[in-house]
Amino acid sequence: MEGVDAGYLYMETPTMHMHTLKIAVLEPAEAFDLTRLQAEMVARLAELPPLQRRALPAPFHLNHPLWVTDRAVDPQHHVFAHDVPAPGGMAGLEVLIGRVAGTPLDRTRPLWEMHVCQPYGDNRIAVITKMHHALADGVAANALLGNIVDGLGGDPRPARDRPHRDLQLEPTPTWSAQLRMALVDAIRQIGDLPSLVSLTVRAVTAVVRHRRASTVTVPRPLLDVPRTPFNGALTARRNFATATLPIGLIKEVQRAHGVTMNDVVLAVVGGALRRYLASRGELPARSLVAGVPVATDVAGAGPRLGGNRVSNIFTTLATDLDDPEERLRAISRTTGESKLIHQTLGASMLVDWVQFAPPAPLTGVMRLYSRSRAASHHPAPFNVVVSNVRGPGEPVSISGAQLRDLFSVGPILEGIGLNVTAWSYVDRMNFSFLGCPDLVQDLAPLVAELPRALEELRTTKGAA
Incomplete structure (x- = not known):
C-alpha cells in the first residue's frame, strides 16, 4: 500500500x-x-x-x-x-x-x-x-x-x-513473506530519502523566494485561521445536508467575472458561511480559510481505478469582505497564488513525504489526540474542507436504473468539523455538507444560504 x-x-x-x-x-x-x-x-x-x-x-x-x-x-x-x-x-x-x-x-x-x-x-x-x-x-x-x-x-x-470477468483470488502471503516484503520496501524507501530531502530543500527555497516577490498573500495554516463553532474536537456522530444549484447560473457568474468554476464554488460557499455566521453573531473578523483538495494525476495518464493522487491548497473564503464581487475577486487571486505555490513546491511533494509515515507511532498519536480532545484547545489548521469534483455530464443508467442524481462528500477531521463537497451531474451542482452535530446541531440553515449567496454573485455589477 x-x-x-x-x-x-x-x-x-x-x-x-x-x-x-x-x-x-x-x-x-x-x-x-x-x-x-x-x-x-x-x-x-x-x-x-x-x-x-x-x-x-x-x-x-x-x-x-x-x-x-x-x-x-x-x-x-x-x-x-x-x-x-x-x-x-x-x-x-x-x-x-x-x-x-x-x-x-x-x-x-x-x-x-x-x-x-x-x-x-x-x-x-x-x-x-x-x-x-x-x-x-x-x-x-x-x-x-x-x-x-x-x-x-x-x-x-x-x-x-454484459459478461463479467471472474474474480482472481490470491493466497494470503505467509508471515515470513509479509515480513520480507515490508523490510525490502522499507530499505528501498530509505534509499530514496536523500534525494527527496534535497528536492524538498530546493522546492522550499523556491517557494520562499516566490512569496517574497508576490503581492498576493496566501493564508497560513494555524497562524491565520480564526475560530468558528465548527472548529473543535469531534464526536463519532455525523449530520448531513444537501443543496442543488444550476450549473448554468454558476457558469454565468464564471463568464461574467472571468474566473474559474472552482472560484465561483468557493465564493458561493464563502458567502453562505458569512451569512450563516453573521446571522448568529459568530462571524470572525478574520476571513475563514478553506482547505481545497487538488488532484495531482499526470495529464493523459488514463483512468485510475483506485488510490489517491491528491494534495491540498489553502485559500481565503473572503468572509471578511461584505461585497460579493470583491469576495469573488479575492478568492480568485488567492486561489491562483496558492496553486502557483503548490506547483512550485511540487504536486507530489506531500505524497512523497507521506510515504515515510511510521504506522504504529502515527496511529497512536492520532488516537491520543482524539481521545484528549486536543483540537478544542488550539487553532484549527484551516476552517473547512471545500471540494469540487466534475461528475458525469450526460445522464447515465446503472443496470437499467436511471441515475437521477448524484451526491458525494469526504470526511471531516479533528478541528475541522465541516466538509463541503460539490459534485456535478448533468446540468446541476450538488453540494453535500457533512458535519458533527455536537459542533453544529443543524446544517439546514447553513445550506439554505447557498442559493442566496449565488444570487448575490449574479446581481453584482460584474455579472452579464
Missing part, C-alpha cells in the same frame, strides 16, 4: 472516520431485490479492483499494510437495505446518511459498504456507497462509476447483462 493511502488508515480514530460517501438516486425499471443486488455486486468486483481488497497490517507495523485479494467477498457483510425514516424524501434520507456516516467500516473486510434506502419517493431508491479514503479519491471514484454504468465501451446492454 502506498503511504498516501495508508495515511488515511493511520489518521482514523473512534471519532474521526476516514470514509467517503457517494449517494446515487436511482429510478429502477423493476422492483428492488436486495439478494439480486448483492449477487450483482459480487459479479462486478473484477471491474472494481479496490472493492476486492482488504488491508493486511505488516508484521510489527514495520511498513504500510498490504492490499490482498485472498478471500471471496460476502455480499451480506457489504450490501444492506434500510427504510428511509420519516418524513421520507431527501429530509429523511439526510438523517439516514448521517447515521451511516457515523459508523466506521470493518477493518477485517474490504473497506466498503452499500446501503440501499427505500422508499425514497416517486418510485426511486437511494444508494449510499461508503468507501474508505484509502481505497480511492474523487478522481478514482469517478472512474469506478464509469466502470459500472450502462453502455460502457459502446455496449448498449445494461451492466448486469
Whole structure:
C-alpha cells in the first residue's frame, strides 16, 4: 500500500472516520431485490479492483499494510437495505446518511459498504456507497462509476447483462513473506530519502523566494485561521445536508467575472458561511480559510481505478469582505497564488513525504489526540474542507436504473468539523455538507444560504 493511502488508515480514530460517501438516486425499471443486488455486486468486483481488497497490517507495523485479494467477498457483510425514516424524501434520507456516516467500516473486510434506502419517493431508491479514503479519491471514484454504468465501451446492454470477468483470488502471503516484503520496501524507501530531502530543500527555497516577490498573500495554516463553532474536537456522530444549484447560473457568474468554476464554488460557499455566521453573531473578523483538495494525476495518464493522487491548497473564503464581487475577486487571486505555490513546491511533494509515515507511532498519536480532545484547545489548521469534483455530464443508467442524481462528500477531521463537497451531474451542482452535530446541531440553515449567496454573485455589477 502506498503511504498516501495508508495515511488515511493511520489518521482514523473512534471519532474521526476516514470514509467517503457517494449517494446515487436511482429510478429502477423493476422492483428492488436486495439478494439480486448483492449477487450483482459480487459479479462486478473484477471491474472494481479496490472493492476486492482488504488491508493486511505488516508484521510489527514495520511498513504500510498490504492490499490482498485472498478471500471471496460476502455480499451480506457489504450490501444492506434500510427504510428511509420519516418524513421520507431527501429530509429523511439526510438523517439516514448521517447515521451511516457515523459508523466506521470493518477493518477485517474490504473497506466498503452499500446501503440501499427505500422508499425514497416517486418510485426511486437511494444508494449510499461508503468507501474508505484509502481505497480511492474523487478522481478514482469517478472512474469506478464509469466502470459500472450502462453502455460502457459502446455496449448498449445494461451492466448486469454484459459478461463479467471472474474474480482472481490470491493466497494470503505467509508471515515470513509479509515480513520480507515490508523490510525490502522499507530499505528501498530509505534509499530514496536523500534525494527527496534535497528536492524538498530546493522546492522550499523556491517557494520562499516566490512569496517574497508576490503581492498576493496566501493564508497560513494555524497562524491565520480564526475560530468558528465548527472548529473543535469531534464526536463519532455525523449530520448531513444537501443543496442543488444550476450549473448554468454558476457558469454565468464564471463568464461574467472571468474566473474559474472552482472560484465561483468557493465564493458561493464563502458567502453562505458569512451569512450563516453573521446571522448568529459568530462571524470572525478574520476571513475563514478553506482547505481545497487538488488532484495531482499526470495529464493523459488514463483512468485510475483506485488510490489517491491528491494534495491540498489553502485559500481565503473572503468572509471578511461584505461585497460579493470583491469576495469573488479575492478568492480568485488567492486561489491562483496558492496553486502557483503548490506547483512550485511540487504536486507530489506531500505524497512523497507521506510515504515515510511510521504506522504504529502515527496511529497512536492520532488516537491520543482524539481521545484528549486536543483540537478544542488550539487553532484549527484551516476552517473547512471545500471540494469540487466534475461528475458525469450526460445522464447515465446503472443496470437499467436511471441515475437521477448524484451526491458525494469526504470526511471531516479533528478541528475541522465541516466538509463541503460539490459534485456535478448533468446540468446541476450538488453540494453535500457533512458535519458533527455536537459542533453544529443543524446544517439546514447553513445550506439554505447557498442559493442566496449565488444570487448575490449574479446581481453584482460584474455579472452579464
